[in-house]
Amino acid sequence: MKLTSKSVALVPIIVTVATAAIGATLIAPPAANAASTLGAAAAQSGRYYGTAVAASKLGDSTYSNILRTEFNMVTAENEMKWDATEPNRGQFNYSNGDRILNTAVGNGSRVRGHALLWYQQEPGWAQRMEGSDLRQAMMNHVTQVATHYKGKIYAWDVVNEAFADGNSGGRRDSNLQRTGNDWIEAAFRAARAADPAAKLCYNDYNTDGINAKSTGVYNMVRDFKSRGVPIDCVGFQAHLTNNAPSDMRQNLQRFADLGVDVQITELDIAGSNQANAYADVTRACLAVTRCTGITVWGIRDNDSWRTGENPLLFTNSGAKKAAYNSVLAALNSADPGTTTTTTTTTTTTTTSNDPGTGGCTATVSLNQWNEGFVATIKVTAGSSALSGWTVTTTLSSATVTGSWSANRSGNSGTVNWTNVDYNASVPAGGSTEFGFQGSGSGSGLNPTCAAR
Numbered sequence: 480m481k482l483t484s485k486s487v488a489l490v491p492i493i494v495t496v497a498t499a500a501i502g503a504t505l506i507a508p509p510a511a512n513a514a515s516t517l518g519a520a521a522a523q524s525g526r527y528y529g530t531a532v533a534a535s536k537l538g539d540s541t542y543s544n545i546l547r548t549e550f551n552m553v554t555a556e557n558e559m560k561w562d563a564t565e566p567n568r569g570q571f572n573y574s575n576g577d578r579i580l581n582t583a584v585g586n587g588s589r590v591r592g593h594a595l596l597w598y599q600q601e602p603g604w605a606q607r608m609e610g611s612d613l614r615q616a617m618m619n620h621v622t623q624v625a626t627h628y629k630g631k632i633y634a635w636d637v638v639n640e641a642f643a644d645g646n647s648g649g650r651r652d653s654n655l656q657r658t659g660n661d662w663i664e665a666a667f668r669a670a671r672a673a674d675p676a677a678k679l680c681y682n683d684y685n686t687d688g689i690n691a692k693s694t695g696v697y698n699m700v701r702d703f704k705s706r707g708v709p710i711d712c713v714g715f716q717a718h719l720t721n722n723a724p725s726d727m728r729q730n731l732q733r734f735a736d737l738g739v740d741v742q743i744t745e746l747d748i749a750g751s752n753q754a755n756a757y758a759d760v761t762r763a764c765l766a767v768t769r770c771t772g773i774t775v776w777g778i779r780d781n782d783s784w785r786t787g788e789n790p791l792l793f794t795n796s797g798a799k800k801a802a803y804n805s806v807l808a809a810l811n812s813a814d815p816g817t818t819t820t821t822t823t824t825t826t827t828t829t830t831s832n833d834p835g836t837g838g839c840t841a842t843v844s845l846n847q848w849n850e851g852f853v854a855t856i857k858v859t860a861g862s863s864a865l866s867g868w869t870v871t872t873t874l875s876s877a878t879v880t881g882s883w884s885a886n887r888s889g890n891s892g893t894v895n896w897t898n899v900d901y902n903a904s905v906p907a908g909g910s911t912e913f914g915f916q917g918s919g920s921g922s923g924l925n926p927t928c929a930a931r
Contacts, residue, residue, distance in 0.1 A: 513811035517792075517803075518551030518588075520810035524765060527552040527772035528810065529591065531745065534558050534575040536782065537582055541797040545778050546586065552633070553583035554591040554744070554774055561595075562602045564624050568616060573627055580631060591744070591774065592632040594639035594682060595621045596666050598653035606654070614658040618669050625673035634678035636714055636744070637670045638663050642683055648695030663699070664708050671709040675902065676909055682714035682744055688724030689733070700737050704914065707884050707899055711912070714744035717760060718776070718785075721750035728763040735769035738855040738914035745776040747783060747790035754801040757792070761809035768844070838863055839905070841870045841926035852877070852921035855914040856896070858905065858928055865905040867931030870896040870913075877919035885913035897931065 514520035521528035529552025536542045546553070557563055558575035565571050583590050596617060605616060625635065641663055643651040650656050663681070670679050681700065686693035696713065703710045713734050717723075724730070731741045743764055748756045764770035779797055780789040792803040844855045858868050870885070872894050879890040884902060888895040902911040 514807075517549045517807060517810065520807055521772065522551060523811070524813040526764070526770070527589065528806075529553055529588070529772060529774035530778055531556040531593075531774065531776045532579050532582070532778075533782070534578050537578065542778055542782070543582075545793060545797055546582075551588050552591060552772055552774060553579060553586075553588050554593045555579045556593075556777075557600070559592055559594070559624070559628075560597065560600045561605065561620060562600045565620055566602050568602075568604050569619075571623055571627070573624075576628075580628070584631075589633040590631065592625075592628060592635040592677070593744075594636035595624060595670060596637065596655060596662075597639035598641070598651065598655050601654075609654055610658060613654060614662065614665075617655065617658065617662065618665060621666050621669040622673045625670050625677070628677075629674040630676060632674065632677045634680050634712055634742075635670055635674070636682040637666050637679050639682045640684065641681075642686075642692050642695050644685060644692060646691040648691040648698070650695075664703065667703070667709050671902075675904055675911075676906060678711040678740065679709055680712040680714050680740075680742065680744075681710060682716065684716040684718055684745070687715050687717050687719070687730065688726045689730045693730055697734060697737070700734065700739060704737050704739070704884075705882075709884065709902070710739060712740040712742055712771070714742050716745035716776075717743050717747075718745060719748045719756060719760070721748075721752045722756050723748075723759040723763060727760065728766045731763060731767045731770055735767050736853050738853060738912070740769045740771045741767060742771055743773040746773055747776045747785060747788075748802070749785060749788035749790040753790070754805040757802040758805040758809045761806050765809065765813045838930040839865055839868055839928040841928040843872075843924050843926050845921045845924070852919075853914065853916050854921050854924060855912055856926055857910050857912050858898075858902075859910040860905040860907050862907055863930075864907045864909075865903070865930050867903045868898050868905065868928055869931055870926050870928050872896065872924045872926050874917065874919075874921075875923055877917040877921055879915050879917050882913070882915035884911075885915075887915070 514523055517528040528550060530546065530550045531554045532546060533556045555576055558579055564573060564576060580590050605613065608616060641651055643649055655662055667679050681696065683696055686696055700710060700713060734741050743760060746760060761773065764773055775791060777783045777791050779793040779795055780791050781795040783791050792800055792806065794800060838861045840859050842857045845852055856870060858870060874891050874894055877891065879887065879894065885896040885899060896913060905911050
């Protein structure tokens, strides 16, 4: 069977969670006045609900009808990976990837790109390479593929599964890793240069709860944000059995607190508690403001890479399962006006300034705790594209302790933030983000934006 997202044996995550509060109402059909499809229900709270798609199945009418009606985000299962897009060095083939993209656009869906670099599904010619020659080939591949899809992809899994399993929290050994420990950073910078508008994600499995592996990824993301490496999101694959991790929401929130979006990217759940577990994962995402969407890895059970485990939302014939109803009910329960997420230690709020005369606006998402805060500021262009921007904030009771993706004029009082090279250009109506961490209170930042 051709690989979809794994070449290693799945390590099932089986965690005991309390389910006493999860009653039959979670798997009952939604109320008549609620959204009736997954994509529409997710969109009510500003999120997406997507699926992985195989080009070879687009001719299946049942498959294509479910794809068209239920989902508003699409991920190519294999067709945008390295072996598919560059089977021979320097010779690119985008036919099946383009077919999936065009189908998605025709259905009114957006597309997540998967995946620019992964130690598996490398073409044979790359598997035989090493050192500087491989590094050059890697960066060329990222640049060429991201450029081909420039402006058409919502987000890229720039690097997939680069961390080792187990308790080390370290990187996985691979020919990619052996080109130098900075290879992930280099890939993200190349992707940003090729497509400044796409969100750039790191994606991995068995990182859904707080453990050594997820903490290794967390430390990398924190380092990247502190040094201005362009990373916008982290993907949690969520290949689960029976239950979601009990600390899944807390894990998603700690990543979001670093100033990145979080996404469930390859969800499938096997086992007898499937319906409740799907609802738990959905609620974990809904509880985190920066969890922007969920993708299931396939449509029907017989489309899954987990042969015989029946881990998806539709039966082989395309009928909706109890898990489907539990997800739809959970999505419909979300408050569409929610802009605040509360954890045991933090509260996230969102404020914005009125449009100014400088051709851009700035909004701030603030995560405040007793001793400090993280502020993520989104710069949005008006009717004209930006070639540079300046954001002014007021820190009357706070001091900046670290920042990413912007230059700053000081650490307290009136602080001016200006773009760095990779986020200077913002298309009309488009946006980019930067962030900073501070001590004290982040209230009253009142960001204003002006074009440079």
